[in-house]
Amino acid sequence: MEWLLSGVNIANELRKKAVQSGWVTFDLDPCIPLDSFARQIGSLMYAGDGQVATARLQPREAESGKRNTLSGRFGLGEFPMHTDGATMPLPPRFVLLRSVSDDHSRRPTLLAHVGWSNAKFPLYDNLSSSMLLVGGPKRYFYAPIVSQPAGYRRAFIRFNPCCMKPIGNTASENTFAHATRLAEHAERTSVFWERGRALLIDNWQVLHGRGISEIVNAEGFRVLERCFIAWRDYELE
Numbered sequence: 001m002e003w004l005l006s007g008v009n010i011a012n013e014l015r016k017k018a019v020q021s022g023w024v025t026f027d028l029d030p031c032i033p034l035d036s037f038a039r040q041i042g043s044l045m046y047a048g049d050g051q052v053a054t055a056r057l058q059p060r061e062a063e064s065g066k067r068n069t070l071s072g073r074f075g076l077g078e079f080p081m082h083t084d085g086a087t088m089p090l091p092p093r094f095v096l097l098r099s100v101s102d103d104h105s106r107r108p109t110l111l112a113h114v115g116w117s118n119a120k121f122p123l124y125d126n127l128s129s130s131m132l133l134v135g136g137p138k139r140y141f142y143a144p145i146v147s148q149p150a151g152y153r154r155a156f157i158r159f160n161p162c163c164m165k166p167i168g169n170t171a172s173e174n175t176f177a178h179a180t181r182l183a184e185h186a187e188r189t190s191v192f193w194e195r196g197r198a199l200l201i202d203n204w205q206v207l208h209g210r211g212i213s214e215i216v217n218a219e220g221f222r223v224l225e226r227c228f229i230a231w232r233d234y235e236l237e
């Protein structure tokens, strides 16, 4: 109980660090439900068709029927750098991950800071002016890669090569190619997992991906939990 009370301050500190540096790693007791901790950082967003608060992410083989999800398309291979919730009208500001297992396969989560506090974020105009097709095949909409949402202080990045594609004009194709290069060549940091390790990512300024296992044939049992968090960025930033 005491831990949870002081957790409000911990949550504020973590949010501040994630905004300043793009992400923060910390330890979170696996007995504490991830969604109750996430609620102290911002508002929970329910994700996927099942509308779950806490998703379980586990490397598994690719499935041919699920080409527009990362796991369906890339399976045990590397996941390209992306924004989470790219098909949501406003992608989650924060993504909270926690490992509930040790990871003997040493398969890292990769992070690349490409957002506003990085002076090298090039061609901002191009990324915010050309439209891409997001989603599909049944539900889709058009959106740029960089958007400035009304009422928020910060622009956000929306990029996932799995569920976004150019709409067939040259500007859109150039934008997509540019963002793909940016995502592939950005400097990456690897976060390795052990039970109780947690990571809060500012999903509006940092892309993430899944690395490949450092250890051959050691798939092991790597299970991450994930919550999506919305947050009004003028509140305490």
Ligand SMILES: O=C(O)CCC(=O)C(=O)O
Pocket: 057, 070, 079, 084, 108, 109, 110, 208, 209, 210, 211, 224
């Ligand atoms: O497993 C990981 O390291 C990240 C997975 C991921 O980014 C995702 O499933 O969206």
Ligand SMILES: [Fe+2]
Pocket: 082, 083, 084, 208, 209
């Ligand atoms: Fe992701």
